[in-house]
Amino acid sequence: MATWRNLLHNRPRWLGGRGAVIGLPYLFLGAFFLLPFFIVLKISVSEMENVSFKDVLTLQDGVLQLTLKLSTYVFLTEDPLYWRTYVASLQYAAATTVLCLFIGYPFAYFMARARPTAQPALLMLVMLPFWTSFLLRVYAWRGLLTEGGWAAEAITGLGLDRLLLALGLISAPGQLMHTPFSLVLGMTYTYLPFMILPLYGNLAKMDMRLLEAAADLGATPWTAFWKITVPLSKAGIIAGSMLVFIPCVGEFVIPELLGGPETLMIGRVLWDEFFSNNDWPMASAVAVVMVLLIIVPLAIFSRYQAESQEARR
């Protein structure tokens, strides 16, 4: 009984349980998500010795010595391959995000404007591909885009491949696979649901009466769209864009299956450094720089998540 009084004065309703509820997931994330990053950081500045590392912190003659091997990073910044690949990754990710937005926004918009009875079905139809293996669907594009595949036939048949050639997206007419075109197509395809879902969630909740008010005040539908609908869906646009852009930067599977030698992305570099070259410090350094590159979008996304939690309260 006496303990109740003490605990009550600290306000929590769930008392002793509170520590476990917060602590358990926190500990899990700290141990398996946060801590590993620090280890990666440490390894990126370590010397690789056969299969193990020299310790960064050593005790020599009774004095703690900090041996940081920064040459890995130096190499990273000096070798143009890495620099170009980082830039290319950011560019591909940006292109994918823009395409997803271009295709996905009207998609989500018309979904949200459809009859309320039809919307659950429409949503389910978007979710269904999402639930089927993405690996298999990306693999399917391989079939579709190789010579003789349906999409390849359609595109060459319509003469669009010459347009793509002119844009520099493919290097030879009829050769649609292993090109920037196939890569961006594959990534856009895979990440499209990630753009549509937050946008739809946002647009579906929008108060239609705002548009009625705008019309009443003399705005044309086009004006109302740009002045009211789009600004109000900003949160959805940001969420969708971050959900597409950030993972795209480090994407590995799609470039591997649909990309080619000229579409090198940083995820592939990391993979090769680790699995092919067995150069763990290098792979770690590549990872660290990758995280640094996406730290700003990551912060934006994190803040958006926190804000949308607050808004729900």
Next chain:
Amino acid sequence: MSAVAADAAFLQIQDVVKEFAGFRAVNQVSLDIARGEIFALLGPSGCGKSTLLRMLAGFEQPTAGRIVLGGRDLAELPPHERPMNMMFQSYALFPHLTVAENIAFGPKREGLPKAQVEERVQRMLELVQLTRFALRKPHQLSGGQQQRVALARSLAKQPQLLLLDEPLGALDKKLREQTQLELVNIVESVGVTCVMVTHDQEEAMAMASRIAIMSEGRMLQVGPPAEVYETPGTRFVADFIGNVNLMDGTLTVDEPDHVVIECADCRHYVGHGITGTVGMAVTVALRPEKIFLSHQPQPDGMNCVQGQVKEIAYLGSFTVYHLRLAGGAMLKASVANTQRHSDQQITWDDQVWANWSPSSQVVLTQ
């Protein structure tokens, strides 16, 4: 301790303070509530009444002060061990349980045998006349029915104290009037002490045996509805409850059995003495329904004022006339429409006299 004294202090709220990050939601409130009373906490939003109620229920802890129920300090008890039950503003009926299961929830937690729980549930359903709806789920009921389930659920454990948080807030006007009386009947038949929180004055006055007016965390006045309405102690209370005309003036005659107050447009003769000195600034509170309109002033020239009718609001059972006085101030007079077609036709821009009797004003010094 005599029975009367014990009853008078059944629920004691002693100097309770609640602070939230430097802001005092409840500021030194003390109340004694008797057993079997229906007590209303009345005040505008943000006055602290809901916070006080939540402290009674145990969802908030007082920063200072004590709450004592039947001689027992409640600070030791968490919400699920307190002998009181609350009816929430949103009803908070468990959507996944039927009406019967909702009502049975409390008794089951007590560990009562199944037969007794069943019997309790049946009795509650009969009390609120929802026996037919026992197996429905909350979303299948109308607003009024949901409210009755919430009431039945909060009475099922036969609590010592019933807490009502804006009980009629979600109902429309017609239903509200009906339900007010029903609610009082049920509570009185069960005999449970009841503390209710509301911002609706009519609700408080119709249902409660005593009202406490709160504002900005403080208790301003406590008393039976008639006392609070007819004898407000401050300008705030006079203005908050009902409609009132407030006239500032100076005390010119101070006798033990009568006083005279000189206001800008009129002179008040009040038929009783007040504590004060000549020359003191006071406010006279006069309720609109105490005024009667005629084309003649009072014979002694006091307790009357002439004004021009500027607004007429016809409200069916009575009409409110807004008069502009000579000095520019407005006076509200409320006249009951006792006849279907009145022969006294007062219309806009008429010059009329507002008259009232010497006992109908209240003199306020704060």
Next chain:
Amino acid sequence: MRGSSQQFNRWFGRGWLSAGYLFLYLPIVALVVYSFNDSPIPNVWRGFTLKWYVQLASDHEMLGGLWLSLKIAFMTACGSVVLGTLAAFALVKYRRFRGRTLFSGLVSAPLVMPEVVVGLSLLLMLVSVQRALGFPERGMATIWLGHLLLGMAYATVVIQARLSDMNPQLEEAALDLGARPSQVFWLVTLPLIAQSIISAWLLTFTISLDDVVISAFLSGPGSTTMPLVIFSRARLGLNPSVNAVATIVIAIVAVGVVIASYLIARGERQRAQEMAAATRA
């Protein structure tokens, strides 16, 4: 004027949606069609056959991978739901605690962090631990750990959404009626978030079943998951056995999603009927 622009809007909308859905489903249809193609060279239709499916029955590598993936997916789903519920509670119920911003960031980061980074960092940590303590060996458990990290993030999002929509007065009412805090959770909170917990379970199951990169980093000898088998085959070129597996997966998922949607729709219709009956009373 308004009428014609509304008309245009409607047809444009239908057109865009149709084209979009076509785009989304084209690969799926292609996969299914070519799984029946009697030709080792894909894209050249030679005839209808079921031989790839028959071959699948004796494809030990693929079947072994499938079994392993199912086991891991099941464990991932269960673990993610538990951790996700805890994290969702922490974020929704406790408004202020030390390190809350960091916690919130950590919970949502795995949603977007590139998998190569997550996989690499987790692996390097496990290797360091293994060097120090002698365990864990890379295998099923380590893959599970990686999937759990990802799954927890998704589960938290789903459960948190439902939890924050729930009326907090329901839990207060339960307390008020005498339920102890643990009883409040089991009797009131859990039933109300049950649907989101099931959704989270299914979602994390799918994500785990489908994962390639994290599995690749964290797998050991003898612990090859089905996606890894498919990936290695797909890398080499087009392979009809993959089409066959794909069709089976698609069929199962399609059936599952359709059944789930039907059940939800029926539940909604029932509720609408009951509401109509209630208002008449």
